[in-house]
Amino acid sequence: MQQELTYRLGESVFNVSRGTLYRAGELVLPRPKTFKLLAYLARNPGRVVGKDELLDVVWPSTTVTDDSLTQCIRDARKCIGDEQQQIIRTMPRRGYMFQPSGALAVGPASVELPDGLERRRAEPCIAVFPFRSQALDEALKSTFDAVAEEITLALSYFRTLSVLAHYSTIALARTEPDGMQAALQEAGVDFVVEGRIDGGDPLFNVVITLSDTRSARRLWTQAFSFEADAVFDFHQTVAKRIASALVFNIESAAAHRLEPAPARNVGAYTHLMQALCLLRANGEDAAERARAHLWEAIAHDPQSGLAFAYLAWTDAVQNGYGRTPPERLDQALDHALRGVSLSPYEARCHRILGLTLMFRHDFPAAESHCRKALELNPYDADSIAQMGRLKAIRGNPAAGLELLDWAMQLNPIHPPWYYLDRGVVQLLLGRHGEAAETFACMPPRDVNRWALLSVCQALQDNREAAAASVRQARELEPGLSAATIRQVIMLEGEADNAWLRAALEKAGWV
Template sequence: MVQQIGSAVLDLERGTLRRDGEIVPVRPKTFDLLAFLARNPGRVLSKDELFEAVWPGIIVTEDSLTQCIHDVRKCIGDETQSLVRTVPRRGYMFQTAADSLSASLPPATAAVAVGRTPEPMVAVLPFRVDVDDTTAKPLFDGAVEEIINALSYFKTIAVLARHSAFALAQYSDQDIWATAERLGVDYVAEGAVKSADDGYDVRVVLSETASGRSVWAQTFSFKTSEIFAFQRTVAQRIATALVANIESAAMRRTSPAPAANVEAYIHILRGIALLRSYGEGVNQQARDHLLQALERDPDSGLAHAYLALADTIIGGYGSAPRSVLDRARDRALHATALSPDEARCHRILALILLYRGDLNAAAQHFARALDLNPFDADTLAQTGFFEAIRGHGETGLTLLDQAIHLNPMHPPWYYFDRGEALLVLGRYQEAATAFSCLPRKDAWHLAQLSACYALAGDTEKARVCAREGRQLKPGLTIQAIVADLRLERIEDRERIRSGLERAGWDETPLLETPLPATPLKG
């Protein structure tokens, strides 16, 4: 879990703390205390509770706790003690994640990014299945994703994005509820799956986060081939339970079943999962699954769209040969013709058009995707990135912050897109912080980071990034980097050129020890 704390970024999974993109050395007990505070925001933690959490079974003095609190504040830059507050005679209280993020954003975007939406927000967690049933896991993970997607069509409901919902499910039961409430989730939907003779029995429960009260529960029994009707029904029942007057027209225009048969559907799910992952050959494996899906269901718009995306990724995104991008565009257009009301098809087509340089056509399909599914976090994020590279930095950043609100445990590529928007706005240090959060950086990412540091006046860090980037791709010149940029405005491209020149990109000597290439997916 990655959490913004003021100007610092705490990564509980990796056990790291970063400020301005740099790893902050933290002593083990200090990190344990910070992690415990971050998991329990907004409530007073007694000293006894902190002793038990950080020094279980060990007798320590209050001086040890006081010193540890002091170290935590120093590590996160909390000189004003506004994040870790002392509550006299009671203990300490950690500032909420929302307030911490708000402090790091400008007023215009903070309200969008962290303010609670007027719509009730629901998180649909992955259903619990028998671990021995190898078919059920991908099938019901896909069903949950389709339920999330269907709920996003209701403009009276906000839904936590799939990436965050699945990450949330990795917590213990107690932490799920606490974390869900902290993320602004009003309701949690959970399901338990049992195999039946020729299908499944699924118990779905919708509960209120604050009280734990069950709002709606129902058991469904259906054949495997009826999975699509099950998805649609669950989405409708959840929506009906949350609001009195549902926009029924919105549900009627939702996408048809993503495949005509379950076998094709499972191949689509496996293909999408592989495209979201990292590793040698995963994109080609994804392509193979999508081709198998189309063998079983040639009219699946979603399969055609994701196959077009797979071909684009394998080809090198915007660096793919024109013939590859042309074929991908034609396939994505075919996908939208087959599924005109499927927002994901329009979003993928918009991305491919962006890579081809067809910006006006891309704008139309981003707008269509957002109109069809206004609460899809990935669509919001990618539309925000598109607006930013066209020079509309504030609009882009607002959309990206809305995406982060719906998908707080988002995939890494959100950092790059937000960094690009901040760079366009001239907020170079914040842009550098965003780019630094990328877990894997290729030469182009290091070029962006180098330019940001240089434009922010930090020449030393800029030159370090330049050396690392040139080591990854020795032949990459400033001219090639600027030519590859998707920034529409000349002044934005020239700003990057200026930053790279100040960083000495073309003149910086290579490192003696080669660095492994670790390109970012997304």
């Protein structure tokens, strides 16, 4: 495996290998030229890079003035918070030098993966962008936003294809048009699926296009018309047409064997899609609003296994990662079991049941259902990351880190919980400095960030920094205790738990 290069730059974290930049836990999307300049400087730390060399790298075969380079340097410093010019230094009459305060090179050792999981990237890689629409009301717009995610999921069942995770695609979709092609190529996307929706009375008219990112050439276009009550069949139809347009040797068994049906009528489907949009948004009251839509979906279709599964998600996850009260976990388990019984071939139902069982500390059963989710959908980044966390919990953090790094490659612009899981695994491996770097990528308002940072700092004998992190955590949650933090980390073995109790005590938690 190639070594990763990651720089911690003040409150920014720049992963050169993955092409991601986070500042204070928030994703930053530099302009393509700015990113190219940053990446080149980061790969040449401590060396004066001349202006002519930078011009050749960033603007090959193009004549530009020094003002363009000066503006690009200014943008790069702004992106990483280097207003004091301490990281990108100007060397008068010579060029620029990248001089970070510290670099972290991460090269996880190759380990044996769990049985039945093969680490590879299928080709080609596809990104399904959110659909565009002008005339739809908000309810229908959110429905079709979620339909793009359903197409992503349906495509991922074809094992000769690789699909960029929906979270990453949403972030890429915000890129300015003049930088879109470069951004997609940086993310390793070979093809893009886009859609435009019109009408709705009585028919929806949707035009889907498939484009090659390298040539920007449209490879396939097709128009679809359907009535409102057929919307829940739409994503499966589109996924099959896209796959057929790309390859001729698709595993037809996968296409026909595993066709998750999220709902049986349009009312249920619409409420389910609105709930998924709310859960992704993570707003202040998003979980409760999502629950209302999920119950409406179940009222329309009592056989909607996915609606029950996401009710379990709101019970188990939205009430605290690993800290959900037992009564809510009992409720979550009931809903998750109902979801799997109604939709036994839906990978997400098994993944959510596995997560619920993990929070209940039933780790063998959790791993069994996570494995089932991966059998059904082997390229779902969230399931791979969840399996990585379970491997670490159960005493194999090396395999856990391998899986989490793989998940991050499949979903490079990932949600913040990936950092929580990866940092915990690094902590268990004794890589305390790397774990601190990872936890620092979490949002500043996340109490887990500061609690876990304090443990890393204490284990590095940096008691002053650890005490400061403890204070930050207690400002966010005054009643936070060592027992609560152990609930978040979750370990199966007694020796591991004894080590964790000692580490928390050293950090000042009681």
